[in-house]
Every structure is written in structure tokens, then in C-alpha cells.
Amino acid sequence: MAIKAKTGAEVIVDVIQQQGVDHIFGLPGGAAIPIFDALVDSPLKLILSRHEQGATHMADGYARATGKPAVVLVTSGPGATNTITGILTAQMDSVPMVIICGQQTTWNLGLDAFQEADVSGISFPVVKHSYLIKDPHDIPRIIREAFHIAQTGRPGPVLIDVPKDISSAVFEPDYNQEFHLPGYLVHGDVDKEEIVEAARLIEASERPILLVGHGAVISGADKALMYLVEKLNIPVVNTLLGKGGFPETHALNLGMLGMHGTAYANKAVDACDLLISVGSRWDDRIVGNVEKFCVTAKKIHIDIDPSEFNKILQMDVTIQGDAKMAVEALLAVARPGNTKEWLKQIERWKKSFPLKYKKSGRLCAQHVIDEFAKQAGSAGIFTTDVGQHQMWAAQYCLTDNRFHWISSGGAGTMGFGFPAAIGAQLAHPHNPVIAVVGDGGFQMTLNELSTAVINKLPVKVLIINNNFLGMVRQWQHLFYGNRLSGVDLEGNPDFVKLAEAYGAKGFRIKRSADVKRIVSAALAYNEGPCIIDAQVSKEDNVFPMIPAGASLSDMILEPPKHTMAKPVGST
Numbered sequence: 001m002a003i004k005a006k007t008g009a010e011v012i013v014d015v016i017q018q019q020g021v022d023h024i025f026g027l028p029g030g031a032a033i034p035i036f037d038a039l040v041d042s043p044l045k046l047i048l049s050r051h052e053q054g055a056t057h058m059a060d061g062y063a064r065a066t067g068k069p070a071v072v073l074v075t076s077g078p079g080a081t082n083t084i085t086g087i088l089t090a091q092m093d094s095v096p097m098v099i100i101c102g103q104q105t106t107w108n109l110g111l112d113a114f115q116e117a118d119v120s121g122i123s124f125p126v127v128k129h130s131y132l133i134k135d136p137h138d139i140p141r142i143i144r145e146a147f148h149i150a151q152t153g154r155p156g157p158v159l160i161d162v163p164k165d166i167s168s169a170v171f172e173p174d175y176n177q178e179f180h181l182p183g184y185l186v187h188g189d190v191d192k193e194e195i196v197e198a199a200r201l202i203e204a205s206e207r208p209i210l211l212v213g214h215g216a217v218i219s220g221a222d223k224a225l226m227y228l229v230e231k232l233n234i235p236v237v238n239t240l241l242g243k244g245g246f247p248e249t250h251a252l253n254l255g256m257l258g259m260h261g262t263a264y265a266n267k268a269v270d271a272c273d274l275l276i277s278v279g280s281r282w283d284d285r286i287v288g289n290v291e292k293f294c295v296t297a298k299k300i301h302i303d304i305d306p307s308e309f310n311k312i313l314q315m316d317v318t319i320q321g322d323a324k325m326a327v328e329a330l331l332a333v334a335r336p337g338n339t340k341e342w343l344k345q346i347e348r349w350k351k352s353f354p355l356k357y358k359k360s361g362r363l364c365a366q367h368v369i370d371e372f373a374k375q376a377g378s379a380g381i382f383t384t385d386v387g388q389h390q391m392w393a394a395q396y397c398l399t400d401n402r403f404h405w406i407s408s409g410g411a412g413t414m415g416f417g418f419p420a421a422i423g424a425q426l427a428h429p430h431n432p433v434i435a436v437v438g439d440g441g442f443q444m445t446l447n448e449l450s451t452a453v454i455n456k457l458p459v460k461v462l463i464i465n466n467n468f469l470g471m472v473r474q475w476q477h478l479f480y481g482n483r484l485s486g487v488d489l490e491g492n493p494d495f496v497k498l499a500e501a502y503g504a505k506g507f508r509i510k511r512s513a514d515v516k517r518i519v520s521a522a523l524a525y526n527e528g529p530c531i532i533d534a535q536v537s538k539e540d541n542v543f544p545m546i547p548a549g550a551s552l553s554d555m556i557l558e559p560p561k562h563t564m565a566k567p568v569g570s571t
């Protein structure tokens, strides 16, 4: 049978579809028109964002809510450079994404032609891999390679730059092109000797702690982890992105550790004699002072990416491979040590240092967030921006589901939460999706309200409105003698009117007494997006807190009486 000639753009769309993708997020421009044109006849649903950064965060939210790679399509020059923040966000948190950028024609490359930018060069440090297609016949192979690289091993974003003459070229495509990537090896199997050595350390330990990181979430190690933890009776802590990798409502879970983790998680990690990391990269917000972090404890590190081993801390055992496979292998051989006294001590810490807030008086951010978490229940999917609200959400939105917590961890990108919620809601139309955002972060991507309205997505945008860039104000308050600089958000719009201007619904909460009723009304509103403007107490700070670069034992549980020394570490 003769092969039908197609345009490069049609071939791109065909191969994307063959990958099982159903949505594309993007915004067009001259260099990408042929590809947008090919979408007209395709079943792929285009979600038109209002800004390319929004498109990348939507794709990111979609990918994190499903575990599947997501696709972004933008034009050349400024369209492509607008995706960089979203690409960095995905790269730092190992999110599978394929970004297709239209590009100037091949004969104009390097000539400063209209809307030309060397996007493969600009994005090089923040992608897992990138391509510039120079021959249309390579399209099927390159697109398939890109999807393979994006989702295997340690996932990440892959960028493909497509010059306009390549997407417009007409040729007979070969969809069966094989690809060979000799330099790209995906390590799956784990080393048996390392597993046996890890099991030996576990059996000898009396105060073990298991640390669940994003790698456990990505690999789907949740079930195996549950069996392992229950077999060995090991208490569990998680990183910000490890939430849901092990049920947070489980009796053995102590919640998040690190800078704003629970006091009992931090005390337990500080006192443990064995720390087992499953897919966590020892971020500086967890480790703080490297010299003082768990100095006498033995350490085991499971990770698919060997470049993470001994990068920050020296390990006793490293296990390279897929986290799920490693946990399953450990489950088969590991035997419990004597953790009885340890578990009793942890119970005492849990009782003595609970997370707490007031449900009366001035409106507390924690109160509104906690009420949303309670009323949304196990179906609730939470996305966040970055700042104080993110930490409170991490403390109060407990989840047992690895796809239900979506937050920018590594990059800490303000403006991530709301567009990511749009992606998550498209992936899970029947779940309540709540974007917990700051009044600062929301204003970075609120233009995507149109996208949510047009697509009738019932995303709830909970704005923790404290009229400040709160987390920076907290640092200036605690460490810089309350000399506030650049943090007052005077000029905020009326968020309820803003919602109405976009054709969305607006709610406002000012008093603690109204929290229950308004949260319930917002969750019941399903005709489209709604904003909940929670006018919270302006100067509340997040506790517990370990100052950046300090050690676990420097944790403060409540406001200190004096200005503290300036932290050495970054935010």
C-alpha cells in the first residue's frame, strides 16, 4: 500500500497521538501555525492558555496528576522563552513533559530573523534533552525518542525545536523508524548485594526512619512501601514532594520533615540511628547544616539517578534503580529490628508537639486550609504556589494518594499553583481540585482564569490573602529586625470583583465563624472556577521553622523573643 504524503506538522500530531496523549497546552504564533493547523483535524484537545508559562504549568499539573507525559506547543522566540520557567520547574521536580516550539525557517537560523531565538541553547541547562529538527524524515523518530526520554529513568522535560519549513514540508513518513540511544541507559534492576546490606542495617537498627521522596511517588512505590513499613514497623517521614507516597493518615506517618516540617518528624530524624531515603535528593531545606545532619546515623539511599549519591551526604549503602523495584526487593529479604521503645518515644513526641492554630479571633490561614482539606476529603487534589500558604498546605492537606499533591518543590515557582490546578482538573474532571495560592503568586498567572472559565473547570482558587509577599516578610521579620523591604502588596485588586470580571464566581472569608459555610459553598459550586479570597491575619508566621543552613536541633516552635542571626542558607 502506498504511504500517504503528509506535512511535517501532521506527522508530529500523529506521533503525539500514538503516545496516548489527549491534551496539548499552548499558544500559537507564526512559526507554529502549521502545527496548530494540523490540530484542527486531530482528536487531540487543544487547551489555549493566555501565556506560555501558564501552558507549561498546566501540562506539568496534568503530568503530575496522571503520571503520564504532557505536551506543550508554542511558537518561536518570545513564545518559546516564555516556557523557560515552566521547564525549569518540571526539570527540578522530574516531571515528564515534551515541549514543541515552532522555529524560524532553517535558512534563517542564526540571522536574527523575526522571532528567532536559539531556544535549544537557552533551555539547555534546564531540560533533560533537546532537539532541533533539520530533516522532516526524522520527525517520527525524534518525537518517539523525546517521549521515551521524558518518561523513563528519572523523568524530565524534553524540548523539540521545529523550523517552519520542516513542519510545512510534505513527505512520505515512516512511522516505524527504530530508535537507538546507546548513550542513554535506563537502570531498572537493583543490585542484590546492596539490598542484602541494607536489610542487615535495618535488622540491626533500633531507631530507623524511612524518608519518602518524590522518586517514590513517581515510581509508584506506594503499595510496596506500605507492606515494607508495616512488616518492619518503621516510622515514616516525607519530603514536600513525597506527600502521598505513603499514606499521610497512617499511624506510622509523621508528616513532612525539614524547614517547616512537623516537630515530631524533625525530632525523630535528629535522633534516628538509621535513615533510609526512598527517592529523595537530600534538598538543603531538609538537610540544613550538612556537618550536623544525622551524624551518627547510618544512611541508605535508593535512587534511579546515581548522580544523587553522596552528592550532599556520605551514604553507607546506595541502591541504584527504580524505587518501586528496590522497595519490593527489600520487602522480600528485610526483617524487623527491635523498634518497640522507638515507637513509644515517637508517640510521646507526637502528643507533646502537635501542629496547632486558633479557630477563633483573627482569621488564620491554617483554619481555612484545614477546613478545605477536611471537607474535600480523600478525593481532594491540592496544588500550591510557593510561600507561607504552601507550607501550611503541606502541614494540613494530608493525602493518601500519590497523585493528589502537586507543588513546585525544587524550583519554588510562584504562579505555579493555579495553572497546575487547571491541568489536574482536566485530568480528573470529577475530583475537587483546590489551588492554594498566595496573593502574590496568584497575580503572576491569574490571566489563566479565562482558560478555566472557557473550559468550565470547577477549580477552586483559595487565595491566602495576607497583603504581603508573606514568606519573604517572615524572613525579614525573624532575621532582619522586621525591616520590611519590597513585600507590601499594596494595590492588590478586589479578588471577588476580579473573579466576576473573568466570568468566574467569587467568595470572601473574613471571619473564622464563616469558614465552614463558605468552604462548603465553594466546594459545591461546580459551574466553573471560583475564587475564595481568604483575608487572613497579615503577620502570622509559619512554625515550626528551622532557619536555612541550621541543624535540626535549632528548630523553633513559636515566635522567638529576639531577632535571630541572619541565616546562611537561601530561602
Ligand SMILES: Cc1ncc(C[n+]2csc(CCOP(=O)(O)OP(=O)(O)O)c2C)c(N)n1
Binding pocket: 385, 386, 387, 388, 389, 390, 412, 413, 414, 415, 437, 438, 439, 440, 441, 442, 464, 466, 468, 469, 470, 471, 472, 571
Ligand atoms: C517567581 C518567583 N519569584 C520570587 C520568589 C521568591 N519568593 C518566595 S516565597 C515569596 C512570597 C510569596 O508571597 P505570596 O505569593 O503572597 O504567598 P505567601 O508567602 O504570602 O503565602 C517570594 C517572593 C519565588 N519563589 N518565585
